[in-house]
Amino acid sequence: MWSSRFIMNHSIRAASLEGFSDLVRSYHANPNQILKEAGIVTSQLRDPDAFIYYEHFLAALELAAQHCQCDTFGLELSTKQGVNTLGLIGAYMSRQANIVDALTVARKYMYLHVEGLSLAVENSNSKSCEIQFLNLAPNELSPQKAQVTLGTCFCILRDLVGPTWRINKVSFRQDAPKNQEVFRDLFGCQPEFNSATDTIYFQSQFLSLKPNINNQLLDKMLFEEIESTKPNSQLEQLQRIDNAIKTLLATGDCTKENIALCMGLHPKKLQRFLAEQKTTYREMIDQVRKREALILLKNHQFNLTTVALKLGYCELSVFSRRFKIWFGMSPTQWQSRM
Template identity: 30%
Template sequence: MSQLKNYTGSVYGGLGHLLKAYCEAQHIAVPEQLQQVQNLERFDYVIWRDLLEDLNHLNPKTGLGLEIAEHVQPKHLGIIAYLALSCENLGEALARYHDFHRLIYDGSPLVVEFNHPYASIRWEAPEPHPTQLTDEIAIALMVQFLKLFMSGENINLHEVHFVNVAPKNISVYEQYFRCKVRFDQPKTQLLLPVTEAFKPLKTGDHTLQQLLLQQAQALLDKLPNSTQLDQRLQHAILTGLQKNQYQIDFIAEKLGLSVRQLQRHLQQQNTTFQERVQQIRFMLATEYLKDPHLSLQEIALLLCYSEQSAFQRAFKIWTNQTPQQWRNNNTTYNP
């Protein structure tokens, strides 16, 4: 993750859209500073903290961060939401969140430890001048992230801890998290029963997943003799790219074939495995480029390119344009 060091002290631009969505739902005039960050890929963590304090001034209430987090949608979370589409259970999604959380919310280092019977999810060194509001929205965003992808089941938390002084009305927090909430604790953390990690996630009915699968099917329809195996191959490559497990040996095993059998099938379709992977990479690239908050570096990461320059070269071959040129010419975005 060394290539992500430059993200220190910033948050994902989609969180600005989350705050705007909250303002609109509450019929609050959108502050000028919040308007100014709407089209940014990222903005400084200090600005994020100030925006939260502005909203707290406009609409003061206990548990404001919890209320804001309830409005979160996958589009507000960017790369983590895309990656979570391929996760099979809560533990895998949590591991993804741990690996990439700095791309969304880079205020404090996140640590995930499994010490039976609980998993501890905590923020180690707090950011400068932590507040109850920044802490509670960090935890609430994680909980909402996990809930977004659950298969209709609730997440059963054991306890939630905050380092801050207890407010007068703790019940707001206990009703939200549905567990014991303690204040004046050594660390801000979630305690989650390890058994929760095996709960399945939903992916098949997710809007973005459906969109990508529909586009994969459109690619498939262009083949002269499309078969059920081709459909399974498209889906395996699509999800494999999201897990960085898209190499031919992984995919062949997923399909119950030998590498040679898969190669022979593709020869009959007058194509190769690499050509099929590149087709799906291009389809995914055009979808990711429609999200203005995803940087080219993040898109390259989502497409399993080791370097952004490799992604740019491939895209130039596909379209005779750079990714940024294509994005400028083909996207309009409504937050």
């Protein structure tokens, strides 16, 4: 049995609201008013890597569904999502050996986009598998939340698998909406409602396929992120490496080899470039951790264990010792002075 599970974090990337404003406007509603009511500053959406509170994200979905009088708003928003909205992580997923490996990467990251994802293959000879979404308490049915979660994962897998992607069945715990056509259009099958779980069922043969990304927008993003074509662009390249480290820290896969992979460089070329800049990979990752540690601690948004995990430390004690080396005091002491 192969399985993976990850739990919701209290914040998600602003990229999760990609296309929100345009979708709201298509229903002749005011997206700025809805975002303000939900507690989200509109300018936050300009940076896809900015973080917004998950509760505010859910509030925006529910409010939009009400203002737009659209009970399938979450599902329609999910169609704006895909591998390209995942940034460098999406690029990293698309370069894995097969879909299973890509989903292993997702296991460490997708909590920033969806909540409570659990993928399980019953046995190696099984012809089918399922993705269950444990994203709701039994007595708190939230149609928009379930719709955007299942829809987003479906679109990401569609990008990864390519045009052959098909599912056998999709089930929702929510009541049947008035407009079921949008469900059929997206999933390619008749959805089941009032089910026991929110689940996508598909053939396990897809798991062995190599990710197939033919997305021009993603190619453009990667070109802008990883190519350094100007002879005087060393600082830009260093910033891209910095951003890649920041993105991969929380995944536990922030190795020199994986950073080089995301940057489109051979590890030795990356090492030579850093040497030319009078630094090393270890020094850069240390700098990023120091900077991000102070930002996370200053915001008081996460507990210390979560901060340690976000910085790529498997244990709080390891982070605390390192922090004391950096700043001469423990994280708790530093926070108490703020």
